[in-house]
Amino acid sequence: MSLRDLMAEAIAKAIDDAGCTALDIDTVIVGNMLGERLSGQAHLGALAASLLPHRPPALRAEAACASGSVAVHTACALLESGRAETVLVIGAEKMTDATNEVVAAGLMGAADADLDSPSGLTFPGIFGLITARYMHEWGLTREQLNLVSAKHHANAVLNPFAQFRTAIPAEKIGQSPLVADPLRLLDCSPVSDGAAAIILSTKTKSDVRLAASSLATDAVSITERPTITSFPASREAAERAYADAGLRPSDISVVELHDCFSIAALISLEDMGFASPGEGISLYSQEPDIAVNGTGGLKACGHPVAATGVKQIGDVCKQLRTGKKRYGLAQNFGGACATCCVHILEHA
Amino acid sequence: MTNPATLHRAQNVRNRRIQNGTIVSFTTVRHPPEGFGTQPYTIGLIALEDGTRVMGRLLSAEPASIAIGMHVAPKMRLIAVNKEGLRRYDVAYEILSDVPAKEEFRGYIIALTGPSGVGKTTVSLVLSTRAGEFVERVPILTTREAKEGDADEYTYVTAEAFADLEKAGEIVAVTHIPSASEKRSYGYRAKDIEKIWSKGKIPVVITEMHLLQGLASHFGRRSILSFGLLPPGKSKRQMLSSLLHRLRSRGRDTEPEIEDRMRNAKEDLTFFEERQELFDHIIVNDHLETVFEHLKGHVLKYAEEPAQ
Numbered sequence: 001m002s003l004r005d006l007m008a009e010a011i012a013k014a015i016d017d018a019g020c021t022a023l024d025i026d027t028v029i030v031g032n033m034l035g036e037r038l039s040g041q042a043h044l045g046a047l048a049a050s051l052l053p054h055r056p057p058a059l060r061a062e063a064a065c066a067s068g069s070v071a072v073h074t075a076c077a078l079l080e081s082g083r084a085e086t087v088l089v090i091g092a093e094k095m096t097d098a099t100n101e102v103v104a105a106g107l108m109g110a111a112d113a114d115l116d117s118p119s120g121l122t123f124p125g126i127f128g129l130i131t132a133r134y135m136h137e138w139g140l141t142r143e144q145l146n147l148v149s150a151k152h153h154a155n156a157v158l159n160p161f162a163q164f165r166t167a168i169p170a171e172k173i174g175q176s177p178l179v180a181d182p183l184r185l186l187d188c189s190p191v192s193d194g195a196a197a198i199i200l201s202t203k204t205k206s207d208v209r210l211a212a213s214s215l216a217t218d219a220v221s222i223t224e225r226p227t228i229t230s231f232p233a234s235r236e237a238a239e240r241a242y243a244d245a246g247l248r249p250s251d252i253s254v255v256e257l258h259d260c261f262s263i264a265a266l267i268s269l270e271d272m273g274f275a276s277p278g279e280g281i282s283l284y285s286q287e288p289d290i291a292v293n294g295t296g297g298l299k300a301c302g303h304p305v306a307a308t309g310v311k312q313i314g315d316v317c318k319q320l321r322t323g324k325k326r327y328g329l330a331q332n333f334g335g336a337c338a339t340c341c342v343h344i345l346e347h348a
Numbered sequence: 349m350t351n352p353a354t355l356h357r358a359q360n361v362r363n364r365r366i367q368n369g370t371i372v373s374f375t376t377v378r379h380p381p382e383g384f385g386t387q388p389y390t391i392g393l394i395a396l397e398d399g400t401r402v403m404g405r406l407l408s409a410e411p412a413s414i415a416i417g418m419h420v421a422p423k424m425r426l427i428a429v430n431k432e433g434l435r436r437y438d439v440a441y442e443i444l445s446d447v448p449a450k451e452e453f454r455g456y457i458i459a460l461t462g463p464s465g466v467g468k469t470t471v472s473l474v475l476s477t478r479a480g481e482f483v484e485r486v487p488i489l490t491t492r493e494a495k496e497g498d499a500d501e502y503t504y505v506t507a508e509a510f511a512d513l514e515k516a517g518e519i520v521a522v523t524h525i526p527s528a529s530e531k532r533s534y535g536y537r538a539k540d541i542e543k544i545w546s547k548g549k550i551p552v553v554i555t556e557m558h559l560l561q562g563l564a565s566h567f568g569r570r571s572i573l574s575f576g577l578l579p580p581g582k583s584k585r586q587m588l589s590s591l592l593h594r595l596r597s598r599g600r601d602t603e604p605e606i607e608d609r610m611r612n613a614k615e616d617l618t619f620f621e622e623r624q625e626l627f628d629h630i631i632v633n634d635h636l637e638t639v640f641e642h643l644k645g646h647v648l649k650y651a652e653e654p655a656q
Contacts, residue, residue: 101381223400
C-alpha cells in the first residue's frame with residue numbers, strides 16, 4: 001500500500017464511524033514526517049483532500065513523531081477560533097519501502113543535525129544513552145525493564161489493528177539482540193506502515209469530547225538539557241492539560257503513552273504524575289489502577305511515526321466506550337520529547 | 349550531512365570540543381545510519397570541563413570496561429567518508445582512567461568578563477574595597493609596559509619571563525592579544541589564586557574569553573562564579589558606542605589602541621551570545637551602586653558556604 005492508499009483506508013473508516021458525512025468536513029489536516037524522504041511525496045494536505053469528493057482546504061503538520069498529535073492540536077485551534085467546524089485529521093506514515101539505514105538516517109531528522117547527528121548517533125542510540133543513565137541513577141535492572149515490552153505485547157494480542165499480536169515472555173525481551181546498549185531489539189518500537197484518521201467537530205454531537213489539548217517543547221538536542229532521565233516538555237504539557245480539564249492524574253482511567261522505547265514509558269508515567277520519579281516500573285510490576293497502553297502501545301501496535309498520535313486518540317476513545325470509563329489521556333512526543341502533545345478525552 | 353559546506357561550518361565549532369570531560373552516559377550503536385559504515389561504535393554523552401555537553405565517539409578497545417563517571421580526553425578521529433571520498437574528522441574521546449575520579453572542588457573564583465571599557469576594573473576595585481573581608485583581587489601577570497592610569501592590578505614581567513612561567517605550568521589561564529605594535533600577553537598564576545583561598549577569601553579575576561576558558565578548565569567550571577558585564581544599550585551598536593565613549597573619556601589609551609580595543613570588543617560581544625553557558629549571571633553596567641549590590645548579594649551567599 002502506498003501513502004495514498006493508507007490514508008484512503010483510514011479516511012473511509014473514520015467517516016463510517018462518524019455521525020456526519022464526508023461533505024460536512026470543511027478542513028483536512030495531515031500529520032506526516034517522512035513523506036519526502038521515504039516515498040518521494042510531499043504536499044500531503046492536497047493529496048488527502050483529493051480523496052474526498054469536494055476537496056476541502058487542507059494542510060500538513062510536522063513535529064517528528066509528534067506530527068499526529070500536533071495535527072490534532074492544530075485542528076483544535078481552528079475549531080476553537082471558529083475558522084473550521086468539522087475537521088478531518090489524518091496521521092500517516094509509509095516506512096517499509098526504504099532500507100533500515102535510510103529509515104534510521106531519516107528518523108535522525110528529529111534530533112539536532114548540528115549537535116547530535118554528526119557523531120553517528122541513531123534514535124535507538126539516543127534512548128540507549130537515556131536508558132543507561134536512568135539505570136545508573138535509579139538502579140533499574142534489565143529484568144525489570146523486560147516487563148514493559150512484555151506487558152505491551154500481551155495487551156496487543158486482542159487488538160486487530162496491532163502489528164504484532166503475539167505475547168512475548170519477559171525473559172525473551174532480555175535475550176533479543178542488542179540494538180543500542182543497553183536497549184535490545186524488543187525494547188524498540190518497530191518500523192511500520194500505517195494511517196489513522198479522526199473527525200473533530202463543533203457542530204456534530206458525539207459521546208466523546210476532547211477536554212484538553214496541550215503542546216510543549218524542549219531543547220531538541222539532549223546535550224542541551226541538564227537532565228536526561230525526565231522530560232520537562234511532558235511534565236509541562238500534562239500539567240497544562242490537567243489544569244485545562246480541571247482534573248488530576250488520579251481521575252484518568254485510560255492512558256495511551258509514547259513508548260517508542262521501553263524506557264520512554266517509565267519516564268512518561270513519572271513525568272505525567274502517575275508514578276514518583278524512579279518508580280515508573282511499579283505500574284508494570286504490579287497490577288495498576290489504570291489501563292496503560294491497553295492496545296499494545298507503540299511497541300506492539302507499531303509506530304508509523306505520524307499516525308501514532310492520531311491513533312492513540314482513536315484508541316483512548318474506543319477504550320473509554322468499551323470500558324464505560326469517563327477520562328482518558330493520550331501522550332505523544334517527538335524526538336527525545338522535544339515536542340510533547342497531551343490530549344485528555346471525556347466520555348459522557 | 350557530509351557536504352563540504354556543512355563540514356566547514358562544523359570545523360568552526362569543533363575546537364570548542366577539544367577539552368577533557370566526564371561520561372554522563374554511553375551507548376554502543378549496533379546499526380549505524382546511512383554514511384557511517386557497518387561496524388558498531390560507542391558514543392558517549394560527555395560533560396566537558398566548561399560545563400557544555402557534547403556527543404562524541406568513545407575510543408576504547410573494550411566497551412564493557414567503560415563506566416558512567418569516567419574521565420575522558422579529546423583526540424581527533426576519522427568519523428565518516430562521504431560518497432565523494434571526502435574524509436570527515438571529528439573530536440573523539442579517549443578513556444583516561446578506569447577509576448571514576450572524584451570531581452575536585454577547591455573553592456569559588458569570581459570572574460568578571462566583559463569587553464574593554466565596560467568597567468571590569470572599577471567593579472572589581474569597588475568590590476574588593478567595600479567587601480574586602482570576603483574577596484580579594486588576583487594580580488594579572490602582563491608583558492605590557494606600565495602606563496599612567498593603571499590601577500595596582502598588574503604584575504609586570506618580561507615576555508621571556510612570561511613564556512618561562514607558562515612553560516613551567518605556573519600560569520593556568522593565558523591570553524595573547526596581538527596589537528598593531530606588539531604582542532601582549534596576560535595570565536593568571538595558580539599560586540596567586542590559591543594564596544587568596546588560604547586566607548579564606550574568594551579571589552576576583554578579570555577575564556575575557558581565553559582567560560575564562562583557561563580558568564574553567566583548570567579549576568573546573570563549577571568553581572567559577574561567572575559574571576558577564578555588558579555596557580548599557582539595547583543593540584550591539586549602542587553598546588559599542590557607549591564603550592567607545594568610555595574608552596575615550598578615561599584617556600588611558602592612544603587612538604590606535606582604542607581602535608584595537610573596539611575590534612576586540614566586537615568579538616567579545618559575539619562571545620557573550622555564543623557561549624551563554626559560560627556565564628552564570630549577565631549584568632548591565634549602567635549604575636555602579638546597583639552592580640555592586642547585585643554582586644555583593646552573590647558574594648555573601650557563597651562566602652558562607654565552606655570550601656570542601
